[in-house]
Every structure is written in C-alpha cells, then in structure tokens.
Amino acid sequence: MNQKIIVNVEALSQSFIPEKILHREKELAQLSDNLQNFVSTTIIGSCGFGKTTLVKRTVQNFNNSKKGHACYVDCTVYQTTYSVLKEIIPKSEFVLYRSNYELIKELLKQTKERKFAICLDNFEHLKEKELIAKFMTIGLSVILVSDNEENFSSLSENIRSNIPSIIRLSNYSAEQAFDILKDRAEKALAKWTYSDSVIKKIAERIKGNIALGINALKLAALKAESENKKAVEESDVPEISNDCPAKLSEDERVLLNILKEWKSLPSCRLYAFYREHARHPKGERAFRNYMQSLCTKNLAKAIGDKRGRIYEIVESGQDASSQS
Numbered sequence: 001m002n003q004k005i006i007v008n009v010e011a012l013s014q015s016f017i018p019e020k021i022l023h024r025e026k027e028l029a030q031l032s033d034n035l036q037n038f039v040s041t042t043i044i045g046s047c048g049f050g051k052t053t054l055v056k057r058t059v060q061n062f063n064n065s066k067k068g069h070a071c072y073v074d075c076t077v078y079q080t081t082y083s084v085l086k087e088i089i090p091k092s093e094f095v096l097y098r099s100n101y102e103l104i105k106e107l108l109k110q111t112k113e114r115k116f117a118i119c120l121d122n123f124e125h126l127k128e129k130e131l132i133a134k135f136m137t138i139g140l141s142v143i144l145v146s147d148n149e150e151n152f153s154s155l156s157e158n159i160r161s162n163i164p165s166i167i168r169l170s171n172y173s174a175e176q177a178f179d180i181l182k183d184r185a186e187k188a189l190a191k192w193t194y195s196d197s198v199i200k201k202i203a204e205r206i207k208g209n210i211a212l213g214i215n216a217l218k219l220a221a222l223k224a225e226s227e228n229k230k231a232v233e234e235s236d237v238p239e240i241s242n243d244c245p246a247k248l249s250e251d252e253r254v255l256l257n258i259l260k261e262w263k264s265l266p267s268c269r270l271y272a273f274y275r276e277h278a279r280h281p282k283g284e285r286a287f288r289n290y291m292q293s294l295c296t297k298n299l300a301k302a303i304g305d306k307r308g309r310i311y312e313i314v315e316s317g318q319d320a321s322s323q324s
Contacts, residue, residue: 003224003225003228003229003230004190004225005189005190005193005194005221005224005225005229005231005232006188006189006190006218006221006222006225007188007189007190008187008188009188009218010188011184011187011188012184012188012214012217012218012221014211014214016184017053017056017057017060018053018057018183018184018187020183021050021053021054021057022176022179022180022183023172023176023179023180024050024053024054024169027043027054027167027169028054028057028058030165030167031043031054031055031058031143031167032058032061032062034141034143034165035058035059035062035070035117035141035143036062036065036067038068038115038117038141039141039164039165040136040141040142040143040144040162040163040164040165041141041142041143041144041163041165041166041167042143042144042145042146042152042163042165042166042167043055043143043144043145043146043166043167043168043169044145044146044147044148044149044152044166044167044168044169044293044296045147045168045169045170045296046147046169046171046208046209046296046297047147047209047211048206048208048209048210048211048212048213049147049169049170049171049172049208049209049210050169050172050210051121051145051147051169052121052145054169055072055119055121055143055145056072058070059071059072059117059119062117067115068114068115068116068117069090069114069115069116069117070116070117070118070119070143071087071088071116071117071118071119072119072121073087073088073118073119073120073121074121074122075120075121075122075123075124075125075126076121076122076125079125079126079127080127080128081100081127081128081131082097082100082103084120084126084131085097085100085103085104085107086103088107088116088118089103089106089107089110090110092106104134104138107138108138111138111139111140115141116139116140116141117140117141117142117143118135118140118141118142118143119142119143119145120132120142120143120144120145121145122145122146123144123145123146123151124146124148124151124154129155129156129159130156132144132155132159133156133158133159133162136159136162142163144163148249148293149249149252149289149290149292149293150249150251150252150290150293152166152289153282153286153289168292168293168296169296170295170296171207171208171296171297171298172208172210173208174200174203174204175203176208177202177203177206177208177210177213178196178199178200178203180210180213181199181202181203181210181213181214181217182196182199184214184217185199185217188217188218188221189221189232192230192231193221193224193230193231193232194221194231194232195231195232197234198220198232198233198234198236198237199217201234201237202216202217202220202237202240205240206240207298208298212240216237216238216240219238220232220236220237220238221236223236223238224236248294248297249290250278250279251274251278251281251282251286251290252290252293252294254274254277254278255270255274255287255290255291255294255300256294256299256300256313257277258270258273258274258277259300259311259312259313260313263312263313264310264311264312264313265310265311266308266309266310266311267291267306267309267310267311270291270311271284271287274287291311298314299313299314300312300313300314301314
C-alpha cells in the first residue's frame with residue numbers, strides 16, 4: 001500500500017480559493033472597495049500571478065455580504081454574448097430564451113431588484129466586446145481581467161474611459177512564492193511529508209508563476225507516493241520550465257529590443273527611439289502603459305520619478321521592481 005502524502009488534493013487544484021490571499025492584501029482591499037462601491041476595474045498581471053484567485057475570493061466575499069450580486073465568468077469558456085448572459089442571469093438554465101434581446105431584458109429586470117457586478121476573466125476571448133459597453137449602459141459595474149496590457153488598450157475609448165481603476169499585479173518574489181506554496185503544502189500534504197528545502201527549490205525555479213509551482217508540488221508529491229516514500233524529497237521535484245511566457249504586444253517587443261541594445265535609457269529618449277522603430281507608434285500614454293506592463297512582467301525596471309525616470313533592461317536572473 002502506497003504511503004499517503006496528499007491528504008487534500010483539492011488544495012492543489014487550480015480551482016482552489018484559499019481563505020487568505022497571501023501577498024495580495026493591498027490589491028484585495030482595493031478590489032473589494034471598488035466592488036462595494038460598484039467602481040469598474042481592470043486587473044492586469046502575467047500568467048500565474050494570482051489574478052483569478054484574487055477575483056474569485058473578492059466575488060465570494062462580496063456575495064456573502066449580501067450588498068449586491070457579483071458574477072464571475074471565464075471568457076475562455078463563455079465567449080459569445082448569449083453564453084455570457086446565460087451564465088450571468090440566475091436560474092436561466094430553467095428558462096428558454098430565444099435571443100440576446102430577451103436575455104438583456106431579463107438582466108435589466110434583475111438589475112432593478114439589486115445591484116449587479118460582472119467579472120469577465122480573460123475578457124480578450126469575448127467575441128463581441130461591445131457587450132462590455134452594454135453592461136455599463138444598463139448600470140452594471142464590470143471587472144475585466146487579462147494578462148496583457150494591450151488587450152485593455154485595444155478596447156474602445158468609450159469602454160476605457162468608464163473603467164477608472166486599473167490594478168496591476170507585480171511578480172511574486174521567490175520569498176513570497178515560498179510563503180504561498182508552503183501554505184498550500186500545509187493544506188494539501190500530510191504533516192512531516194515535506195520540508196522547507198523542497199518548497200524553496202520549487203519557489204526559486206518558477207519565476208513567480210504560482211500556478212506552475214502548485215503543479216510542480218503536486219507532481220513531486222505524487223511521485224513520492226508512487227515510490228512509497230514517507231516524504232517528498234528534492235529529487236522528486238520535476239524539471240520546471242516556465243511554459244507560460246510573458247505575452248508581448250508588437251509595441252512591447254519593440255521597446256524591449258531597444259532596451260536590450262542600450263541597457264538603460266531615460267524615458268524621453270526611449271520614447272523617441274520607440275517612435276522611430278515602431279510600425280504604428282502610439283502616444284505617450286500608451287507608451288507609459290507598455291512600460292508599466294514590461295516592468296510588471298519583470299522584463300524591465302523603472303528608476304526615479306516621472307520626469308527623470310530611467311528604464312533599464314532586466315537581465316536573466318535579475319530581480320525587477322516595477323514602479324507606476
């Protein structure tokens with residue numbers, strides 16, 4: 001009989017939402033405040049940075065408060081207007097709606113009875129982006145979640161101007177990743193079946209991608225179990241390659257290539273070079289958003305205040321700190 005190491009496999013699943021969100025306390029407070037006040041929000045952060053966990057915990061807390069109703073929708077699954085509306089409207093599975101018009105009419109009725117908020121995770125997969133504007137028109141607040149700044153910039157000016165709050169999730173440090181993975185290990189694995197050195201080994205290799213770390217921890221525990229070991233050993237940790245690389249827009253790639261060549265540039269010079277090299281250069285506001293995105297993804301770092309800001313390339317293995 002195999003040694004039992006995993007005692008709560010749910011805690012190692014991507015759908016598991018912990019009661020306490022470690023190292024995202026500030027963002028959790030801001031999003032919770034926005035939701036309480038029905039302020040539309042965009043959340044941007046790379047793969048594995050905790051976007052979905054943050055949003056789902058906030059939605060659960062809000063719904064438990066009975067101050068309104070928030071609905072989470074994953075647009076990689078529900079991509080059409082009809083499927084999104086069916087997912088949002090309570091008990092819609094028991095009613096035959098023949099058109100989007102009938103669904104919108106029912107949603108309008110629901111919003112008169114209580115306040116509604118809609119979270120669209122991976123919103124870039126939504127086939128009809130005008131649905132976002134329609135939600136706003138009928139009085140709903142929206143939370144848009146994506147791993148790429150460009151996806152938000154591509155929305156219409158009308159939508160962007162009605163989303164006043166942007167929350168950008170920075171990379172987890174190795175120490176923060178260790179805390180989060182150890183918390184999961186305590187919930188999922190039997191006592192004395194793992195060591196801090198195993199957790200540390202995983203945390204140092206995942207570059208802040210917690211989803212990748214959780215999967216690595218699960219695979220290591222399963223391997224140890226299959227070999228009837230009493231505890232997970234460092235040799236059980238699988239090879240880890242970050243298979244969720246930062247997704248860069250064409251403009252971000254241009255900026256990154258310029259920084260790779262020069263290593264360090266004042267913001268004004270970097271913007272001037274960008275204007276020369278980009279196929280369709282954008283304005284200064286978009287430029288600042290692109291650089292914020294590169295800093296968040298730990299590919300660049302910002303030094304100094306807005307007027308005297310300098311951007312530097314982050315070499316492999318170097319830790320970046322992003323600034324707004």
